[in-house]
Amino acid sequence: MRLRQSDIFSGLNANILKAIMAAGTRHAFAAAEFIYHRDDPADFLYVLMQGEVRLRLQDEGAEVFTIASLGEVFGWSSLIGRDRHTLSAICIWPTTVLKMDQRRLTALLEEDPDSGILFYRQLARALGNRLLQIYDTVAECSGPRAGPPSEVSHGDG
Numbered sequence: 001m002r003l004r005q006s007d008i009f010s011g012l013n014a015n016i017l018k019a020i021m022a023a024g025t026r027h028a029f030a031a032a033e034f035i036y037h038r039d040d041p042a043d044f045l046y047v048l049m050q051g052e053v054r055l056r057l058q059d060e061g062a063e064v065f066t067i068a069s070l071g072e073v074f075g076w077s078s079l080i081g082r083d084r085h086t087l088s089a090i091c092i093w094p095t096t097v098l099k100m101d102q103r104r105l106t107a108l109l110e111e112d113p114d115s116g117i118l119f120y121r122q123l124a125r126a127l128g129n130r131l132l133q134i135y136d137t138v139a140e141c142s143g144p145r146a147g148p149p150s151e152v153s154h155g156d157g
Helices: 014-023 102-111 113-141
Strands: 025-029 034-036 044-050 053-056 063-067 088-091 095-101
Touching: 014 095, 014 102, 044 102, 063 113, 095 102, 102 113
Parallel strands: none
Antiparallel strands: 025 095, 034 088, 044 095, 053 063, 053 088
């Protein structure tokens, strides 16, 4: 079962995992094809099955993140209460994804609260890790950081 490759799905009840896999549909995209654009409705979660996807600020904007590992999840705006995507997702190579309807995924996780809690805990961890990676990228792009101001000795007298 390929979903086990993704940390976000690890440890979920086997029956829920099978139901999630069955609820998803496979979609193939050509190189340079967009999966979604910034401001498109965020109704689906995507799992990378093959290929590479770059997330950009706009269709032609700066690249923020690369999705290249089997089982990596993207498009999670749909799961965190956002109505629209905040980034664009473009395929770098021919790419296959598993596309999951947010409403169906949420309903499945609500049927097994333990799996639902675990899923959202792992989603929070994945979001945090991605944020830290973006911080590192921003720090690298902004050049050397200034250290703390030097202490000034005031002496006694």
